[in-house]
Each structure stands twice: as structure tokens, then as C-alpha cells.
Amino acid sequence: MEASSDTIPSHTATLAGSQPLYSPQTSSNGHVLLPLSPLSFPPSPSSLSPTTLESTQSSPLSNSFSHCSDEHNAHCHSSAYSSDQDDLTCLSWLHQRGSNLLPLQPLPKISLLSKQPETPRALSAESLSPTLNKPPYSFSSLIFMAIEDSPNKLLPVKGIYEWIVNSFPYYGTAAGGWRNSVRHNLSLSKSFRRIQRDKSQSVGKGSLWCVCPEYRAALLEVLKKTHHYHSTNSNLLSVPGLLEGADYGTSMVCDSVDISDSLSHSLLLSAPSSHILTSDNPTLFENSSGALTPDHEELVTMESVEEEEDEEEEEEEGGGEMEKDPLSNSGYIELHYYQCHQYQYLVLPGEAELDLESVEILQLDAEAQEAAGSLLDLAGGWHQCL
DNA sequence: ACATCGATAAACAATG
């Protein structure tokens, strides 16, 4: 089905920001590149509304670097920064989580979808969200999220407290013992490092804390598992067949979701932390025919992506320990997201034919995914939308 | 039964 020139709903245009809503482009190998709305970097609670989303720009690390003086501090910071810029294993899905980080534990922040009360999914999430339940996350995960959600990837203890309280109202009313637990965790866990503040500039007491790069992947994995576990156990997502969807690596599967008449396939939804672009291959697009920027939307070849995938396949074959993708050659459509600058792109297979409605749904659901931080939520939304 | 992990409490020192 061809993309029509239908009028674009205003709310969708708002979500898409200044980026053209629908400007699918085809890469040299036939992949469809679908620009999504700009992501907010650095993330902050104030950047969660659609209006501020447009004006939010990526900013270079500024003053925080001046706070660290020793060698490993610099390593900590640079790693965090670079990975955030080009690493889809970053927690960008947390940054715009809005009130739907977890169906069990809403956040008081405004989500993109919460602006659209007509969205069934948003209503479902709201109605199923007790406010003061204890979050299922361990203190390590909470600290990790707090630090990752900070603009410069480092926070003082007080900042961690505040993030937790702001994000999880439970802790606003809970007894103070949890603060002790946070400090205990910071001290005990190897995942976090204490950084001396620059005494000449520091305001406030204590040190700053950052995530050790070498433990970041593990923390992220734990976080995903926790998130996934509780997402799949929520009523919201109890779509028949959905919970049986395989979850391998960073991808999740929902079955039997048609996105257009010409696409009767099921969908394989690839997480934002897709294997296409990871911290291991940050130079992915540097090898392409040109840098992809939101301004001129120049296309990049996807050869490097294929090479990467080929390498992975070889690794899997060679290693023999990695699980083979059970859905390869199964007719599933794999959707990859990648991020360039402040934009997130959705890469569709070249054979994917989308009508405008499907594109809108994809864009909205990608936004929802970012806002909700849940791929299964996205899948459930598709079920409801179609 | 055992080890591990996470949560919690408490004591204590260092710091602003």
C-alpha cells in the first residue's frame, strides 16, 4: 500500500516535533528509514512534555567534567557520555518514561501519551497503576536509573534520593531507612564509584557518584529483566499469546499483529537497545556514505549494519553458545531503532509497505515505547490500535 | 542444608 497524502493528525505532528512526520526514505539496500521524533538529551523531567521536547537539544557535557580530577573519573565520565550519545543500550527509554515506567509503579511525570486521554493504552496504564506500591527495583537499579537519568551521569547522594522520591512516590512517604540502604548500596556495590567534587566549585556536601562503565551492562540487564518481568505480569499486557512471546536478548516478540493489509506478518519488535547499534560498534555510521543528521536527513547505507549482523551470525555459529534467533526466516518483520543526534530512527525492512495510518501508529507507538519504556506495552498498544 | 543476594538496621567516623 502506498503512502497517501492524508492529513496528518495534529497530535501526531506535535509528537513528531519539527521533524517531518512522514518522510520515509530508502537506503541503498532497500531499508526504509523512518525518522521519529527528536529524543530529549540530556534527559530531564522538564523535557518530558511535547512542547519542551522540541526545544530540547543535546548539550555537551559542561561543568561536570570540571568536577572530576583524577584519571578514572574522566574515564567514567567520558564512557558514560559517549555511550549515551551513540549507544542504543542507553536508558533513553527511561528518559521519557513519563508516568508509565512500570505499570505497577507510575511516575508523577507527564508522559507524552498522558496528553492523549483518548489513547486506550494510556488509560489502561493509568487505571492499573497503584501509586504507592513499593517499586520492584532493587536499590542498585534505582541508583543506576537515577544516575543514568542525570544529565551528566553523576549525582550526589542527595540527588539520588530526590530522583527516587520524585520517580517513585512510595519513597516519599516511606520511613527513612531506605536512604541508609541507598548509601549502603553505593558503598558496597562495585557498580558505583565515588568521585570527589572539585572543591573549588562544589556546592553541597559529599561526593558525586557515577556508574562504573564495566558494570553498566550488567545493571542494565538486571533492570530490563525486572522491568520485563513486571511488565509481562501486569494485567495491562495480558494479551492472549503475548506473554508466550519469546524474549531473547534485547528483543521481544508479539505475534499476530497486522500493521497493514499488505503486512499480514507478525511483528518482531526490536528494542531501542537493538543489536544494530550498540556500544560495541559506535562507529557504525562513521563508515557509512555520509553522516546522518536530522537536518539534511542524508541516508546512510545499511551495509555496515548488515556486516554487523553477519558478524553476529558468524559469532553465533562459531561460538555455538548463543541462541539462534528463533524467528529468523520466519516471516517476522524486524524493526530496528537507532539513534543519531537527538533523533531516533526506525529502520524497516525494504519489503515493508506501510500506509500512512500504519506509519502513524508506528510513530506513535515508538513514542509510546519511549514514554512507557516497555516493548510489551507497545505490543499491547498495537493490539488495541489495530 | 547451604550459598547467595538484597533489604534493613545500626554503629561509627568523616565532613561541611
Added chain:
DNA sequence: GCATTGTTTATCGATG
């Protein structure tokens, strides 16, 4: 002196 921060030890329950 006080509150906050950081470290350490101990205990308990859940889990594999």
C-alpha cells in the same frame, strides 16, 4: 553541635 555522608558489620528473608 548538628545534619549529612560514607563505611562497615550484622541480621533476616527469599531464592536457587
